[in-house]
Amino acid sequence: MGEVTVRLDDLPLRDDLRGMTPYGAPQAALPVALNVNENTHPVPSEVADDILDAIARALRDVNRYPDREFTGLREAFADYLGHGLVREQIWAANGSNEVLQHVLQAFGGPGRRAMGFAPTYSMYPILTRATGAEWIAGEREHDFTLSAAFAAEQVVRENPDIVFLCAPNNPTGTPLGLDVIEAVYAVTDGIVIVDEAYQEFAPHDEPSAVTLLPGRPRLVVSRTMSKAFAFAGARVGYLAADPALVDALRLVRLPYHLSALTQAAATAALGHADTMLSMVDEIVAQRDRISATVAALGYTAHESWTNFVLFGGVDDPAATWQALYDRGVLIRDVGIAHHLRVTAGTADETTAFLDALASVGSRA
Ligand code: PMP
CATH class of the missing domain: 3.40.640.10 (Type I PLP-dependent aspartate aminotransferase-like (Major domain))
Structure with a gap:
């Protein structure tokens, strides 16, 4: 007996929910995941x-x-x-x-x-x-x-x-x-x-x-x-x-x-709280390092008071995102033209991101 595939349109979904897209930041098991602004340091x-x-x-x-x-x-x-x-x-x-x-x-x-x-x-x-x-x-x-x-x-x-x-x-x-x-x-x-x-x-x-x-x-x-x-x-x-x-x-x-x-x-x-927050200064230092380094690579880093950096001047964000992905680094394409967003990780993760971005070259 063949299964009948039911599509969303076949269901009595609320009219005002039709056509909506769920929240969907990719959850991929990459070695360096800097895409959803988590604190990447484990709990002490x-x-x-x-x-x-x-x-x-x-x-x-x-x-x-x-x-x-x-x-x-x-x-x-x-x-x-x-x-x-x-x-x-x-x-x-x-x-x-x-x-x-x-x-x-x-x-x-x-x-x-x-x-x-x-x-x-x-x-x-x-x-x-x-x-x-x-x-x-x-x-x-x-x-x-x-x-x-x-x-x-x-x-x-x-x-x-x-x-x-x-x-x-x-x-x-x-x-x-x-x-x-x-x-x-x-x-x-x-x-x-x-x-x-x-x-x-x-x-x-x-x-x-x-x-x-x-x-x-x-x-x-x-x-x-x-x-x-x-x-x-x-x-x-x-x-x-x-x-x-x-x-x-x-x-x-x-x-x-x-x-x-x-x-x-x-x-x-x-x-x-004090111990839990002890990594904040370290994360802020990595954030500022990202801003300075992406600027040196020719991108524009927007001022950030968070644990992430939005940078512009990316010719093709989808291509750069993919090139980083292929190098094991997951960041976020937030849908702003010519921009990508990256979370500040540990010093090692941040280095992995910055090295990968530099190797992508010519602003992909
Ligand atoms: N507000 C802002 C601005 C956020 O960036 C996030 C998480 N990305 C949240 C709220 C929700 O965080 P949570 O539900 O994990 O507390």
Whole structure:
């Protein structure tokens, strides 16, 4: 009996999901993987031991549902962020993608509109549309910067329900001034999400948007343990906001959405924040080495406050990407003409990338 092949079009998929493409950064087992802005340093072994102990303890009670309000973990995040934050101002979920999804489920949805400034994090439109809301792509300057006046002008014109400000911005690395956040907040009645996934890689004296929370009940500052904390596989993201906003997220989350094992692992890791973050300076040094070296090779490196570098002047990004792939180095073609993006790895991985790029020659 021949199987009938069912195509997506044959299924009663939601009309507004037809034609959409899922998030799809290639996951290839190459020796040097610098394509999704992970921290490529493993968790230090003394911390790993402690995390394992915490998971082992949690496992003894795994027959029971976990703490639905993840109280201990919220306290740990409040302590880590500082600025007098308390646990009622903290939310967490399985990666900051889920944190953002919760905000969109509560404040977006059918009939509403969310806006960001392209090029920006590719999941914003996907998450927005998946909740049934409309995505509006605003613009940046040609060098990918975003001034307070330009951002505010676009927000006034579009009047969205939710504004995403990625600070610093992925995939460009571009810093975002607090003045932009203040200006956007002042001209909207909607929710302003500042995505600080890469904040730990910014210069140490640069203030976080967390400092803007007092008196701004519609401001959300999201963070992740996936980047600086070397915890991408554990899937832990979090946000800080007004307690009332945080309370609203409880309406849309699934009960017990953070597993007992996740809560135990993340809380234990946060207890070692200093050690977990000890590789940040080393990664920043590799990032700056990438910027300097690609510039010496004739490319243009965009200023980056993150753990990656977007570089331009690539004649044929697909060809250069493939040539690097063939040399065992995986980076990212983010779809910006004549540009490629690379994550700063360990010193060895960074050397492997830079040598491979140099050997590709003549800007492929
Ligand atoms: N925000 C930005 C800007 C990102 O680059 C990423 C990861 N690429 C995320 C959020 C999501 O990270 P996670 O779900 O792993 O916390």
